[in-house]
Amino acid sequence: MPHTTEPGATTTSAVRGMRWRFGRCGFDGSSLSLSVDDQIVPLEPKPLELLMFLLLHAGEVVTKEELHENIWPGRVLSESVLTKCVARLRSAIGDADQSMIRTVHGYGYRFAAELSVETATPEAPAPALGLQAGDAPPLRPLWRLLRPLGHGGSSEVWLAEHSKTREQRVFKFALGPDQLSALKREITLFRLLQQTYGERRDVVRLLDWNLDDPPYFIETELVAGGTLPDWCEAQGGIATVPTATRLELIAQAAEALAAAHTAGILHRDLKPANLLIDTSAERPQVKLGDLGCGQALDAHQLHQLSITRMGFTQALDGSTEGTPLYLSPERLAGQPPTAKSDIYALGVMLYQVLAADWRRPLAPGWERDIDDPLLRDDIAAAAAGRAEERIGDAAELAWNLRHMRERHQRREHETAQQLEAERLRSALDRSRQRRGFTRALVAVLIVGICATSFGLWRAREERRQAIAAREEASAAVRFLSDDVLAATDPFGGGRPRLSLHGLLDEAAPKLVQQLDRFPVARAQIGLAMGRAYEGLGDWSGARQRLETALKEAVGALGEEADLSLAIADRLAYVSLLQSRYDESERLFEKVYRIRSARFGEHHPDTLATRDGMAWLEYERGHYADAAQRYEALIKDYGDTDPEGLTSVRWSLADCDLELNRSAKAEQLMRMVIANSTALQGAHHPRVLWQMTTLGDVLMTQGRYDEAAQIFDQAYTGLVATVGETHPYTLTALHFRGVLQLERGDPVAALPLLRRAYENRAGIHGEDHVWTRFSANRVGEALIQLGLVSEALPLLQKTYAAAVAAQGPAHPNVLLIVHSYADALIAAGHNEEAESLLLRALADSQQSLPSDNLRIAYLRQSLGELRAQQHRTEDAKRELTAAHAIYVTALGAAHPQTQRAEERLRHI
Incomplete structure (x- = not known):
C-alpha cells in the first residue's frame, strides 16, 4: 500500500499546532510557513505542501508517484514539475548539498535531516461524531450501525450489521487527527502480523478500512464473547471461572503477545479490555486486539515487507499513553516502552485473575492474595519493579502456566531432596566422630x-x-x-x-x-x-x-x-x-585389537568396544555401515548382557530412523524403554533420555501429539533428576522446540530452541555438534518469522564451523546447508544460495542414499530458488524430486509430504 497522508494533511487541519525544526529552519504546520534563521521565507504553496509531506514521512523513501498523488491529486504532470518543485524547496532551506532532502535514484526522495517536533498550542478536544443507530458508514451502503460498543478518547466503536447477509462486524471510528493516526497504526501493525505469520486465531482480524471519506474507520471481526472482563461476568463473575481456565486464558494472551514481540511489535496498552474471547470453538480462545497505541520496532522490516508506515509520522517513545493500572514503573518514569513493559501488564493481569478482581492494583503485600508459591513466582517474574529483573519472553510465562502440575512435582522433588539433606546433616551431627555418615551424598x-x-x-x-x-x-x-x-x-x-x-x-x-x-x-x-x-x-x-x-x-x-x-x-x-572422531577411532581400534586378541569377539569387554566403534560410524554419518555393525552386535550379545543389548538396540533405532525405517525404529525404542525401565526404573535419566529418541521417531512419523507428550515427560523428568542444564535435559528441550517448528509454530519454538542453543554453547562450546544442531534450528525459526537479518549471520557461522569440523559432505553439514541456503534466498543472495545448494547436492550423492530426507530438503530449497528465478520447469523438477523422497521416507499422508504436494500444485 503506498504512502497516504492523513486526509487533509497538506492543509492546516492535519498538523494544527505542530512545529518542526531542522538545521536553521522551522516549519509551522498551522500556517504553512517556512522560516530560516527565524525569518519567514516567502514560498509558493506547492513547495510548502511538498515540505510538509516529507516532514510527515521523515526518514522514509517517498516515491515520485506518491508525491504526485498527494501534492497534485488528479493531475497528469511531467516529471519536471516535481523536479522543479524540489529544487525550489532546496533553495529555500539552503540544501545545496542535498543533505536534507536526498534523492533516491529510481525511486523518489527522503527527508534525512535531524528533526524536533513541538506542540505550539493544545489541540481542542475532538467533537463527537454524531453517529446514530441506523446510519450507514461512509462507502458502506449495505451496512447499518446497530448500537455503540464504546466511546473513548481514541475512538468511537459501533456494532454494525449487513442488511442482506446479517453478518455483524465492529466499526471503530476516528474522532480526530490523533485518533486517525491510531487507526493507521492499527492497520500497519496488523499487516505486519499478517505478513509475518498469516492468519492467527489469537489476534482480532482486521477486515477493511476507510481512510478516504470522514468519518474514517476500520472494520474488524466481531468476537462473540466480548472482552475478557465481560466474558468472565457472563460466566457469573471472575471468581466462578475455574482457576485452570483463568491461567489458560492468560497463557493464550502471553502467546499472542510473544508472537507480536517476535514480529517486532510492542502493544503498549495491554489490558483486560484489549483481550477478547472467541467462544465459537470448544474452549474459549483469547484474541489480542486494539493495536492503535502499538509501535513497530524495526522500520526496516516494514520496508522489507512493503508495508507503508501509516500512523507513525510522530515518535511514540517515552509516551505514557496507556492505562495507568498496567503501565510499568519505567514507563511511568517517562522511559521508552520495551517488550518487558508489555510483559509487566501481563503480570498485573495474571495477579488480577487470580485475585478475582479487575480493579485491584499490584500494590505492596500483593503476595498475601496468592496461595500458590509457583504462581507468586510467576507474577513476581513478569511484574518485577525493575525491568532488568523481569522475564524477557512472554512465551516463557505461557509455558510456566501450562505446566503447573509438572512444576509442582519438580518443586516437591526439590523439597524432598532438601528434607533428605537436612536429615543427613542431622545424622552428621549425631555421628561426627564417625566417617561413614556421608555415603548417601556421593553414592x-x-x-x-x-x-x-x-x-x-x-x-x-x-x-x-x-x-x-x-x-x-x-x-x-x-x-x-x-x-x-x-x-x-x-x-x-x-x-x-x-x-x-x-x-x-x-x-x-x-x-x-x-x-x-x-x-x-x-x-x-x-x-x-x-x-x-x-x-x-x-x-x-x-x-x-x-x-x-x-x-x-x-x-x-x-x-x-x-x-x-x-x-x-x-x-x-x-x-x-x-566430536574428536580421529582420536576416538585411534583409541577404539587400539583397545579392540588388544581385547579381541586376548578375549575373542564375544567377550563383554570386546563387545563394548565394538559398540563404541559402531557409534563412531553413526556420528560420522555412515548410517548403513553403523546399522550393519549394530545388527551383528545384537546377535553376538545374545542374552548375556541385558544392559549392553539394550544400548545396542537404542543405537540401531537411531540408524533405522536415518535409513527411513521408522516403524522398525519405533518397535526397537519401545523395547529399549521397557527393558531399561525393568533394569533401572522408569525415572532413571537414561530411560528419560531414551524417551527423546522415541519422541523423535513419532515426530518423524507426523504423530505430533504423541511426540509432544513424550518430550514433555522426558524433559520434566530430566529436570527433576539431573537438572535443567544437563546435556540430556537440553536434548529434550531441543526436541520440544523442533516439534513446535514442525507444527508450523515458530513463535513457540524460538524461545525453547534458543534456550537449548545458549546452554549447549555454554557447556560444550559453539563448535560442538549438538550446539550446531540447536543453532541450525534457531536459524530455521528466525527465517520462518521473517527475521532473516538475525538468522543469516548465525547460520553462516554455524555452517563454517560444521564444514571445518566434519567436512562439506557430512550429513549434519547438509542439514545446515538447507537452512543457510533458505536464509540466503530470503535475503536476496540468490547466486550464493544456488552455488551452495548445487555443491551440497553433488556432495550428497557421495555420502547419502538417494532417498535420504536431507536430499529432499536440499531439492526443496533449490526448487524455491528456481521459482524465484522464474525458471518454472526447473522449479517443478526439483520440487517433484523432493516430493518423491518425502513419499518414500515419510509416506503420502505425512504433513511434510502434503505441504510439498500443495507447493508443487501452485508452481
Whole structure:
C-alpha cells in the first residue's frame, strides 16, 4: 500500500499546532510557513505542501508517484514539475548539498535531516461524531450501525450489521487527527502480523478500512464473547471461572503477545479490555486486539515487507499513553516502552485473575492474595519493579502456566531432596566422630572408589606382598575419607551443601598429593572420577581426569593392562561426545585389537568396544555401515548382557530412523524403554533420555501429539533428576522446540530452541555438534518469522564451523546447508544460495542414499530458488524430486509430504 497522508494533511487541519525544526529552519504546520534563521521565507504553496509531506514521512523513501498523488491529486504532470518543485524547496532551506532532502535514484526522495517536533498550542478536544443507530458508514451502503460498543478518547466503536447477509462486524471510528493516526497504526501493525505469520486465531482480524471519506474507520471481526472482563461476568463473575481456565486464558494472551514481540511489535496498552474471547470453538480462545497505541520496532522490516508506515509520522517513545493500572514503573518514569513493559501488564493481569478482581492494583503485600508459591513466582517474574529483573519472553510465562502440575512435582522433588539433606546433616551431627555418615551424598562415586580399593587390593596381592597391597588400599581409603568426604564435614571446615560436581573439583587436585606413591590407585580413582564427570555432563572435566589416569596406568602397568584398556575405552567415548572422531577411532581400534586378541569377539569387554566403534560410524554419518555393525552386535550379545543389548538396540533405532525405517525404529525404542525401565526404573535419566529418541521417531512419523507428550515427560523428568542444564535435559528441550517448528509454530519454538542453543554453547562450546544442531534450528525459526537479518549471520557461522569440523559432505553439514541456503534466498543472495545448494547436492550423492530426507530438503530449497528465478520447469523438477523422497521416507499422508504436494500444485 503506498504512502497516504492523513486526509487533509497538506492543509492546516492535519498538523494544527505542530512545529518542526531542522538545521536553521522551522516549519509551522498551522500556517504553512517556512522560516530560516527565524525569518519567514516567502514560498509558493506547492513547495510548502511538498515540505510538509516529507516532514510527515521523515526518514522514509517517498516515491515520485506518491508525491504526485498527494501534492497534485488528479493531475497528469511531467516529471519536471516535481523536479522543479524540489529544487525550489532546496533553495529555500539552503540544501545545496542535498543533505536534507536526498534523492533516491529510481525511486523518489527522503527527508534525512535531524528533526524536533513541538506542540505550539493544545489541540481542542475532538467533537463527537454524531453517529446514530441506523446510519450507514461512509462507502458502506449495505451496512447499518446497530448500537455503540464504546466511546473513548481514541475512538468511537459501533456494532454494525449487513442488511442482506446479517453478518455483524465492529466499526471503530476516528474522532480526530490523533485518533486517525491510531487507526493507521492499527492497520500497519496488523499487516505486519499478517505478513509475518498469516492468519492467527489469537489476534482480532482486521477486515477493511476507510481512510478516504470522514468519518474514517476500520472494520474488524466481531468476537462473540466480548472482552475478557465481560466474558468472565457472563460466566457469573471472575471468581466462578475455574482457576485452570483463568491461567489458560492468560497463557493464550502471553502467546499472542510473544508472537507480536517476535514480529517486532510492542502493544503498549495491554489490558483486560484489549483481550477478547472467541467462544465459537470448544474452549474459549483469547484474541489480542486494539493495536492503535502499538509501535513497530524495526522500520526496516516494514520496508522489507512493503508495508507503508501509516500512523507513525510522530515518535511514540517515552509516551505514557496507556492505562495507568498496567503501565510499568519505567514507563511511568517517562522511559521508552520495551517488550518487558508489555510483559509487566501481563503480570498485573495474571495477579488480577487470580485475585478475582479487575480493579485491584499490584500494590505492596500483593503476595498475601496468592496461595500458590509457583504462581507468586510467576507474577513476581513478569511484574518485577525493575525491568532488568523481569522475564524477557512472554512465551516463557505461557509455558510456566501450562505446566503447573509438572512444576509442582519438580518443586516437591526439590523439597524432598532438601528434607533428605537436612536429615543427613542431622545424622552428621549425631555421628561426627564417625566417617561413614556421608555415603548417601556421593553414592555413585563411593561405590566406584570402594570397588576400586577392594579390587586393587586383590589384584595386587598376588604381585606384591600383602602388606604393600594393604598400604596402597589404605591410602585410597584415606583419600576417600579425608579429602573427598571430609569436604562436606562442617565440623572439619567443610561445606555440607557441596554438590557432587563441587566435591569432584575439590578432590581432584589432592589426588596426586595423597597417592603420590601409588600410581595404579590414582589411575583407578581417576577412572571413577572421570565417569562421574561424564555422568554430570562435564565432558571437559572427564577428559582431563581420564587422560591423566591413562598416563598413570600405562606408566605403571603398560598399555595392554586391563586398567589401561578400560581407561582408554572410556576416553574414546568421551572423545566421541566431543566430536574428536580421529582420536576416538585411534583409541577404539587400539583397545579392540588388544581385547579381541586376548578375549575373542564375544567377550563383554570386546563387545563394548565394538559398540563404541559402531557409534563412531553413526556420528560420522555412515548410517548403513553403523546399522550393519549394530545388527551383528545384537546377535553376538545374545542374552548375556541385558544392559549392553539394550544400548545396542537404542543405537540401531537411531540408524533405522536415518535409513527411513521408522516403524522398525519405533518397535526397537519401545523395547529399549521397557527393558531399561525393568533394569533401572522408569525415572532413571537414561530411560528419560531414551524417551527423546522415541519422541523423535513419532515426530518423524507426523504423530505430533504423541511426540509432544513424550518430550514433555522426558524433559520434566530430566529436570527433576539431573537438572535443567544437563546435556540430556537440553536434548529434550531441543526436541520440544523442533516439534513446535514442525507444527508450523515458530513463535513457540524460538524461545525453547534458543534456550537449548545458549546452554549447549555454554557447556560444550559453539563448535560442538549438538550446539550446531540447536543453532541450525534457531536459524530455521528466525527465517520462518521473517527475521532473516538475525538468522543469516548465525547460520553462516554455524555452517563454517560444521564444514571445518566434519567436512562439506557430512550429513549434519547438509542439514545446515538447507537452512543457510533458505536464509540466503530470503535475503536476496540468490547466486550464493544456488552455488551452495548445487555443491551440497553433488556432495550428497557421495555420502547419502538417494532417498535420504536431507536430499529432499536440499531439492526443496533449490526448487524455491528456481521459482524465484522464474525458471518454472526447473522449479517443478526439483520440487517433484523432493516430493518423491518425502513419499518414500515419510509416506503420502505425512504433513511434510502434503505441504510439498500443495507447493508443487501452485508452481
